[in-house]
Amino acid sequence: MKQKDLLEKNKITMWSEEKVSDFRATLLQWYDENKRDLPWRRTSDPYCIWVSEIMLQQTQVDTVIPYYERFIETLPTIEALANASEATLLKLWEGLGYYSRVRNMKVAANQIMEEHQGKFPEEHKDVLTLKGIGPYTAGAVTSIAFGQPQPAVDGNVMRVLSRLFEIDLDISKASTRKVFEEMIRCLIDPNRPGDFNQALMDLGATICTPKNYSPEKSPVKDFNASYLNETWENYPVKKKKTKVTEQTYYTVMVKNDLGEYLYKKRPNKGVLAGMYTPLMIDREDLNEEGWKSFSQDDVCDSRVSQELELIISKSYDLKVKLNDQPKGILSHVFSHLKWELIVFEAELLEEDTRSSQLKWIHADRFDEEMFPVPTQKVNDLIDTLTLF
DNA sequence: CATTCGTGGTT
DNA sequence: TAACCAAGAAT
Numbered sequence A: 001m002k003q004k005d006l007l008e009k010n011k012i013t014m015w016s017e018e019k020v021s022d023f024r025a026t027l028l029q030w031y032d033e034n035k036r037d038l039p040w041r042r043t044s045d046p047y048c049i050w051v052s053e054i055m056l057q058q059t060q061v062d063t064v065i066p067y068y069e070r071f072i073e074t075l076p077t078i079e080a081l082a083n084a085s086e087a088t089l090l091k092l093w094e095g096l097g098y099y100s101r102v103r104n105m106k107v108a109a110n111q112i113m114e115e116h117q118g119k120f121p122e123e124h125k126d127v128l129t130l131k132g133i134g135p136y137t138a139g140a141v142t143s144i145a146f147g148q149p150q151p152a153v154d155g156n157v158m159r160v161l162s163r164l165f166e167i168d169l170d171i172s173k174a175s176t177r178k179v180f181e182e183m184i185r186c187l188i189d190p191n192r193p194g195d196f197n198q199a200l201m202d203l204g205a206t207i208c209t210p211k212n213y214s215p216e217k218s219p220v221k222d223f224n225a226s227y228l229n230e231t232w233e234n235y236p237v238k239k240k241k242t243k244v245t246e247q248t249y250y251t252v253m254v255k256n257d258l259g260e261y262l263y264k265k266r267p268n269k270g271v272l273a274g275m276y277t278p279l280m281i282d283r284e285d286l287n288e289e290g291w292k293s294f295s296q297d298d299v300c301d302s303r304v305s306q307e308l309e310l311i312i313s314k315s316y317d318l319k320v321k322l323n324d325q326p327k328g329i330l331s332h333v334f335s336h337l338k339w340e341l342i343v344f345e346a347e348l349l350e351e352d353t354r355s356s357q358l359k360w361i362h363a364d365r366f367d368e369e370m371f372p373v374p375t376q377k378v379n380d381l382i383d384t385l386t387l388f
Numbered sequence B: 001c002a003t004t005c006g007t008g009g010t011t
Numbered sequence C: 001t002a003a004c005c006a007a008g009a010a011t
Helices: A002-009 A017-034 A046-055 A062-075 A078-083 A088-095 A100-117 A124-128 A133-145 A155-165 A178-188 A191-208 A301-315 A363-368 A375-385
Strands: A243-257 A260-263 A279-282 A316-324 A328-333 A338-352 A360-362
Touching: A002 A178, A017 A178, A017 A191, A017 A338, A046 A100, A046 A133, A062 A088, A078 A100, A088 A100, A124 A191, A124 A328, A133 A191, A133 A360, A155 A178, A155 A191, A243 A301, A243 A316, A243 A375, A260 A375, A279 A301, A301 A316, A301 A338, A328 A375, A338 A375, A360 A363, A363 A375
Parallel strands: A243 A338
Antiparallel strands: A243 A260, A243 A279, A260 A360, A316 A338, A328 A338
């Protein structure tokens, strides 16, 4: 009823029962013969399925595998996760990105300990209340681990269905997901819901791809309206993203006479929340007239390093001596912004009252610390140049 | 609903 | 190279 309304409203005609049944059989047979052998497909433990689904959010399978193996080995149970320190969790997640994912998992693990006696909840509505679990992940875990006929609509599924049914809705809009969920409720195989959802995702990841798509190679090409009508190049409909904003920072690696480097903890909200970077001074914060319009060739101007020393003195109560020349310029691209880091090395002359946000770390201990990739890049730059 | 959250890979 | 993409959720 509500189901039909949503599909009707968007002028989507669902297949006949017979065709749906035929589709399920064709798709699942292809899946049985071609599915990838992935670590999280060798278990039915909802905890493991959960971990894998969180890691796989906006992240490629090949990237996830080693992280998944190490995470499950280190923290084999929900209880272990609930009792783990944030430092342990962040080190396990280092390099994966979207670090709120692992912080949210710890919150959710505590929810499960307190509200479900440490056992992963089976009710879909209960799963949805867990921190970090949204419509996709709730559907994925309940269908894969518990065999419930719940839709798990991700980017793959939307792309596949867009092409199969010639859907003109913009898949970048949040409201569109609900339409695809109603379609999946009609299509999903009630006997093998987890496999059905994963089959659609595998199809999207390996054959029904965003680029280099050859619809004639699809096991379900006979069901594909956009293939049969030769309109497949039009799908999916997806609005283009606005381009990233660029920010330039003077990045200062301060070294003390013990050979330690200085790092500053970032605010607990925003980009790289609560993580450590070298001192970073926004280029826009340098006052001198005209400097903002300097080209990158001019960053070596000695007036720059002098003003940086002044800013560091005022902001952190540190007296430092900068090199006149930067060690190098690094670039790091995030999903919605881009950092240009002009990296200077500095020597500590005097440290008065130390801010609690500052931390000295020796290069010999870098592998024990959790650093976001931009910090790793700076470390590598300094490390490399120190060898000579 | 639009934006904000990393990072690595491809084209 | 710049743009796009990858098993999304929180705000």
